[in-house]
Amino acid sequence: MLRSLAVTLLLASPALAQEASPPPPPPAAPKAPPKLIVAVAVDQLSADVFAEYRQHFTGGLARLANGVVFPSGYQSHAATETCPGHSTILTGSRPARTGIIANDWIDLKTPRKDKTIYCAEDERVPGSNSSNYTVSPLHLKVPTLGERMRAANPAVRVAAIAGKDRAAVMMSGHKADQVWWWGGKGFVSYAGRTAPEAITRGNAAVDKRLAEAQRPMELPDFCKSRDLAIPIGGGRSVGTGRFERDAGDVRRFRASPEFDMAVVGIAADLRAELKLGEGSATDLLIVGASASDYIGHTYGTEGTEMCLQMVNLDRTLGYLLDILDKTGIDYQVVLTADHGGHDLPERHNMHAIPDAARVEAGMGAKAMGQKVAAKLGMGDAQILWGGNFGDIYVDPALPAKQRQAVTREAIALYRAHPQVAGVFTRAEILATPSPSGPPETWSLIQRARASYFPERSGDFVVALKPRITPISDPTNGSVATHGSFWDYDRRVPILFWRKGLTGFEQPMSVETVDILPTLASVIGLPIPAGEIDGRCLDLDAGPGTTCPAR
Incomplete structure (x- = not known):
């Protein structure tokens, strides 16, 4: 069947x-570049x-x-x-270099009504929005x-x-x-x-x-x-x-x-x-x-x-x-x-992993923003954009002091939530050097740094705790997902x-x-130093190597 x-x-x-059919017996180790x-x-x-x-x-x-x-x-x-x-x-290259920080990000300065930008769209096309878009490698x-x-x-x-x-x-x-x-x-x-x-x-x-x-x-x-x-x-x-x-x-x-x-x-x-x-x-x-x-x-x-x-x-x-x-x-x-x-x-x-849970309802940026606005006496205007983790954006139209107060209160609110592992500000992330060494040893902020592109990333970044699924209600859509800081997704x-x-x-x-x-x-293609984040991996287990001398 x-x-x-x-x-x-x-x-x-x-x-x-x-x-x-079964593949033929392997020939001698290849010397010339492959054709495909x-x-x-x-x-x-x-x-x-x-x-x-x-x-x-x-x-x-x-x-x-x-x-x-x-x-x-x-x-x-x-x-x-x-x-x-x-x-x-x-x-x-990592997303901090490619500029592709997520499937979607928020651009509150875009002139169109839809402030969400899809990673593979050209939002310059008239009438385009993040769900009805013109596919493009622009970003x-x-x-x-x-x-x-x-x-x-x-x-x-x-x-x-x-x-x-x-x-x-x-x-x-x-x-x-x-x-x-x-x-x-x-x-x-x-x-x-x-x-x-x-x-x-x-x-x-x-x-x-x-x-x-x-x-x-x-x-x-x-x-x-x-x-x-x-x-x-x-x-x-x-x-x-x-x-x-x-x-x-x-x-x-x-x-x-x-x-x-x-x-x-x-x-x-x-x-x-x-x-x-x-x-x-x-x-x-x-x-x-x-x-x-x-x-x-x-x-x-x-x-x-x-x-x-x-x-x-x-x-x-x-x-x-x-x-x-x-x-x-x-x-x-x-x-x-x-x-x-x-x-x-x-x-x-069911498999006795008690810390696995769904994110609590009301963790989305809009709902958290409403709580902040109520505390600061700002009415019901939307002041935060984003999801329930990852990049969170603060309204850039707010006066500077008010924007600082909103950012401070929002970060405190997220950090106090029992399902949140960490919150990192733009300044903290940009002050963190690009990570190196074994990726499993990187701190959470180093992982965030590898994804952070200042022109597109949020004012702060929220990391949920391990095994917290960012889907509150599984009955009408996806039941499971990915997107976290943790190694089961990395x-x-x-x-x-x-x-x-x-x-x-x-x-x-x-x-x-x-x-x-x-x-x-x-294939013998030179890559100028400093243009990428990766390193060559040796594919020859014998005395020779694939990679040039480093």
């Missing part, structure tokens, strides 16, 4: 219409989930797990969300690997396909040849882009798939221990799902293994159509697999839903690698994630694989910003 589910969608793409780099980002693949299912992988994740493995990779910053995380993977302040490769050699081609616009945009940057993402009814791109045949065929395959109802997936034996219903209120429960859905149910399609199958199928077809890896230069194929994140938010990370997702993602990536093998192209793979994830507190409580796997590369495992911590300089070293 699991195999047929994957094949049904993947075989809709001509490039994937071939039977999977395949960069895969799995949205919300925590190091914990990877370790939990690693023993059960038999496909693509199994192959990658036998390559060069860094099980403790870090999205080292505090803003462990999709947009900041993806901005680090192929730039070598990304640094070049990506693909941009650097193309600047060094115009023959380089870069293509990206992802389940989210912000994943495709933040990894491809400003000058990619092809950038495609799920637009709600199919895969779309920037205005004026002509769809390659791979996109047209892929969208037709998705339409056909969506028109068919899907029966429950077969549950492997090792998933059965996760088959436990977790009540979340409102008559709902999670933990026992098997991805059945009605015909036309796009929401359930997106939060299922089918979604990654579509992305990966189109990626393989796009590579074939563009002949990536077949030219004179090293090309770059970027794949953003987003289903794990939608599944984690909808069902949590420890039920049958995530178990089935890991099984299918492993097989889906296996088909991709098998097809690449058959091309004869020398390709280098890197796989990582934009952030980890935290399971829902109701399941943690730790992700980083895997490198290439034929002939000797596999080994490095248990010490590294960062996702180390990926760009490592790949740059593999």
Whole structure:
């Protein structure tokens, strides 16, 4: 059942219409640069989930797990969300340098009514707002690997396909040849882009798939221990799902293994159509697999839903690698994630983790601002903006003394709350040097510093305590999330694989910003000193090294 589910969608793409087969024996260690780099980002693949299912992988994740493995990779910053995380993977830079501090931030000086800015929008477009926007890489302040490769050699081609616009945009940057993402009814791109045949065929395959109802997936034996219903209120429960859905149910399609199958199928077809890896230069194929994140938010990370997702993602990536093998192209793979994830507190409580809880209602910036305004006799005007943690903004239109009083009272109110671990002011954060050393040893303010970009970040930053889920009511939307300062959201796997590369495992911590300089070293691309935050990782366990002398 699991195999047929994957094949049904993947075989809709001509490039994937071939039977999977074991990879050939590895040749001698490669000397020349690879002809193709395949960069895969799995949205919300925590190091914990990877370790939990690693023993059960038999496909693509199994192959990658036998390559060069860094099980403790870090999205080292505090803003462990999709947009900041993806901005680090192929730039070598933390959010404090990329400028991507969150999925959204507040700009109280923008002339438009909507003061929320989406990370991958161009708010200069007339009529745009943060929920109905024009997708753009405008806010990304640094070049990506693909941009650097193309600047060094115009023959380089870069293509990206992802389940989210912000994943495709933040990894491809400003000058990619092809950038495609799920637009709600199919895969779309920037205005004026002509769809390659791979996109047209892929969208037709998705339409056909969506028109068919899907029966429950077969549950492997090792998933059965996760088959436990977790009540979340409102008559709902999670933990026992098997991805059945009605015909036309796009929401359930997106939060299922089918979604990654579509992305990966189109990626393989796009590579074939563009002949990536077949030219004179090293090309770059970027794949953003987003289903794990939608599944984690909808069902949590420890039920049958995530178990089935890991099984299918492993097989889906296996088909991709098998097809690449058959091309004869020398390709280098890197796989990582934009952030980890935290399971829902109701399941943690059932597993005797009593400190897991949902954030108290009334912790949002607007509600906290109302309390401050009442204390200071300011009426009912909104004076704070933001969420219930992370960047909090104080109304810049307030007179200076009043603004100082609001900031002081708001910080005191947050610091006194039993669910808050720390509050850091703009001045405190900017006075903190950019962190270095093992990321697991960084203080909370150092983690905040790695995310802080003065032009966009808040007047102060709030960190919730560990295992406090910033969702008060799970009955009408997401049941679990990420975004915290803590290692369950920061730790992700980083895997490198290439034929002939000797596999080994490095248990010490590294960062996702180390990926760009490592790949740059593999292809002989110089990176000027001081332009990035990452460092090159040695991928050769033998007497030689990948990295230049330091």
